[in-house]
Each structure stands twice: as structure tokens, then as C-alpha cells.
Amino acid sequence: MNQILSFRSPNLILAGFGAAEKLGPEAKALGAKSALLVTDKGVADSGIADTIKNILVKEGIGVEVFSQVKPEPDLECQDACIAAARQGKYDLIVGLGGGSAMDVAAVTAIMLTNPGKVTDYVGADLIKKPGIPTVLLPTTAGTGAEVTPNAVLSDPAAKGKKVLISPYILPRIAIIDPYLHVSMPPSVTSASGMDALAHAVESFTHFTKATVITDVFAKEAMVMISRSIRTAVAKGENLEARYDMAIGSLFAGIALANAGVNGVHALSYPLGVEYHVPHGVANGLLLPYVMEFNAIGNIPKFAEIARCLGEDVEGLPLVEQAYAAAEAVKAILKDMKMAHSLTDLKISVDAIPAMAKAAASNTRLLSVNPRAMTAADVEGIYRNCL
Ligand SMILES: NC(=O)c1ccc[n+]([C@@H]2O[C@H](COP(=O)([O-])OP(=O)(O)OC[C@H]3O[C@@H](n4cnc5c(N)ncnc54)[C@H](O)[C@@H]3O)[C@@H](O)[C@H]2O)c1
Ligand SMILES: [Fe+2]
Known part of the structure; x- marks a missing residue:
């Protein structure tokens, strides 16, 4: 305030x-x-x-x-x-x-x-x-x-x-x-759509720059993207779904421009740079695991994310509502048959220490994560993704 x-x-x-x-x-x-x-x-x-x-x-x-x-x-x-x-x-x-x-x-x-x-x-x-x-x-x-x-x-x-x-x-x-x-192939639709969803979630939970203005855009982005990403992937000619995705991604971008990203993007860069995993695929895979880790850093906001993602969390304790947000993202990835493990991306357990070192050095992004994240935490999150 x-x-x-x-x-x-x-x-x-x-x-x-x-x-x-x-x-x-x-x-x-x-x-x-x-x-x-x-x-x-x-x-x-x-x-x-x-x-x-x-x-x-x-x-x-x-x-x-x-x-x-x-x-x-x-x-x-x-x-x-x-x-x-x-x-x-x-x-x-x-x-x-x-x-x-x-x-x-x-x-x-x-x-x-x-x-x-x-x-x-x-x-x-x-x-x-x-x-x-x-x-x-x-x-x-x-x-x-x-x-x-x-x-x-x-x-x-x-x-x-x-x-x-x-x-x-x-x-x-x-x-x-x-x-x-409309001509975007399903693999690009799902990957770029998950990038947009990550922008909305990360801007909404940004430790220092989330504001009442960026929250409005981030929340509407989450609503529009989560209700239409599956359909846009399943049927690229579905114009209603394309509209939701286009405007949802615009709103997520506006939130990103004025707040910013944090843990998911910090952990995703090493996957892109070392293993050439497309930006959206890496963010999609990491998003629910980082959300699971971050949930207790801002319980009311993660509970709100669950509601924006269409989860029926009415009556549940707030902490359970917060964890439901990560589960909602896992369900989206599963329905779209996107990579949801490092193994799916042919990245082995041996790669984790070097990736964790690179990600943990990104203090620009990790310092504004909603929960403090040490190098050991980063390594633990990558291990959860195996
Ligand atoms: N500037 C920013 O704020 C910002 C934010 C996030 C990511 N990025 C960067 O954006 C890049 C990734 O962008 P992207 O995910 O949009 O993918 P992209 O621009 O790399 O495109 C991916 C593929 O999709 C194809 N394609 C795109 N639109 C198509 C369409 N309508 N029909 C048919 N084919 C189509 C392209 O030809 C390309 O082969 C990365 O370099 C990432 O670092 C920038
Ligand atoms: Fe991004």
C-alpha cells in the first residue's frame, strides 16, 4: 500500500x-x-x-x-x-x-x-x-x-x-x-503458452514488484490461459481458444514487463543454454515444481492462483488451496502430453549439480523469488523433476 x-x-x-x-x-x-x-x-x-x-x-x-x-x-x-x-x-x-x-x-x-x-x-x-x-x-x-x-x-x-x-x-x-x-503447431502452442502462464504466476508472486496493477493483468492472464491452453493445442483452428491465449499472453506480458519473473526462469535458463530445451518447454516442466516449493512463501496468493486456474478449492484450508495451484499446472502438462520430467528431456541426474550451480548464481532472479531459495534448494527442485 x-x-x-x-x-x-x-x-x-x-x-x-x-x-x-x-x-x-x-x-x-x-x-x-x-x-x-x-x-x-x-x-x-x-x-x-x-x-x-x-x-x-x-x-x-x-x-x-x-x-x-x-x-x-x-x-x-x-x-x-x-x-x-x-x-x-x-x-x-x-x-x-x-x-x-x-x-x-x-x-x-x-x-x-x-x-x-x-x-x-x-x-x-x-x-x-x-x-x-x-x-x-x-x-x-x-x-x-x-x-x-x-x-x-x-x-x-x-x-x-x-x-x-x-x-x-x-x-x-x-x-x-x-x-x-492459427498456423502455430501444437508443440509451439503448448510451449509458448506455458511460458506465458509462468510469466503470470511469477509476476503475481514477485517479491518486490507485484502491484495492484500487475496483479489485475496476471490474474486475468491465468484465467484465460488455463481455460483455453488445452483446446488451443488440441484444435489450433478453435478461434475462441486462440483469442483467450493471445489476450492472456498479452496480459501476462504486461504483468511481466512491470513486475518480473523469478525462480522458474532462473532454473529454466541452464536447460535452454546447456541442453537446448525450448524456453517454454523448460518453464512448463519447472513451473509446478517451483510453485510447490514457493507455496508457503505466499500462501494467500498461491491459493488465489489455484482459483484463477479453475480449481474447486472452496472449504479447503488455505495451505491446501495453495498447494492445489501446483497440481492444476501438473494436470495441464499431462493433458498436453508435455515433458514433465528431466528424464523426458533426456537430462540425467549427473547433470543436476552443474545446472544447480548455474541457476543458483542467478541472484537477479532468485532474490525476488517469493521464498528464499538456496543452492541446495535449487538442486532439490531439479531432483523432484527427475
Ligand atoms: N523479450 C521478452 O520479454 C521475452 C520473454 C520470454 C522469452 N523471450 C525469448 O523468446 C524466445 C522464444 O520465443 P517463442 O517461444 O515465441 O518461440 P520462437 O519465436 O522461437 O518460435 C518457435 C518456432 O515457432 C515457429 N512459429 C512461430 N509462430 C508461428 C506461427 N504462427 N505459425 C507457424 N510457425 C510459427 C517459428 O518459426 C519457430 O520455429 C526465446 O529466445 C526467449 O528467450 C523473450
Ligand atoms: Fe519467459
């Missing part, structure tokens, strides 16, 4: 079926004449990139396409996109895809106006100037990268992730159109 509330988001968010059509007039209103469309091969092959390109062309805006973004992009991939952008005279960057393409687009726009190398800006608030205008359009319902001030790049040499955090990473406009999500 004695907190100063602060809230950041893009200048404009357009969301709903057909919202992508607004890209043309909005880009024109920004004065764009020449745009670079940053995407990846999967999104280009699905035909979405052509649709978006045509929307811009119809407004008389020239468009070149860079479609070489890799999943979980590394610094080399990022530099390739910057080099392509420097060859043209672009006045707009459009990022189209999952978190991978949107993050590369956001960093490219920054590097067109800031000197030096990308690594000069790794960390918080190091970017000096706004980039050229960006519009981000997610094609997955997961990362929330369209509304966060973060961009995440892999650094295989350092066996880590590099995160750039700055208000200048936020796009000028975020456009969330569930039609763009």
Missing part, C-alpha cells in the same frame, strides 16, 4: 481479430516509407510474412524481408539482422514472429541509432537513445515480448543468455491478432 505505482507499456496496443490490418494505416501515420520486416523461416513458410508485407505494400510502403532469425537467437544471428538493416535506409522495423523474431527486431531498431556493439547494451538501462520506430506482431501466444522492455539473446560461448533491458526496447505499437496464431 505504501508503494508508488509505476506502469509502462507501448504507446499503442491494438488487439483482436483483424488487428493486423491496422498495421498499414498506423505505419503510414508514423511516416514510414521503407520498412524492414524481421521474421523467421517458420513464420515465412506459413504465409504470414507475405500477408503482413502486403498490408504495408498496399499503403505504398516499401518492404524488404529478413527471415533468418533462428529460434532462441544468438548474438551472431542478431548481428546478421543489424547488418541487413544497415544496408537499407529503413524508417520502420516490423518484428513478426515469436519472441525470437520480435527480440531481434527490437534490438536491430536500437542499433540503427546507437553506436558500438550489441554487447555494450547488455544489462539494465544502458541504451542511450530510442531506436527507429518499431511495430511488433506476435505469432505465438507466449513471450509477451511485444510489450516488455526486455530482449533476450543466447550467448553460446558464455553458456548464458544476454538480456537487454530498457524502455527503448518497447515498440511504438504492439499489434496482437489471434488470426496470426
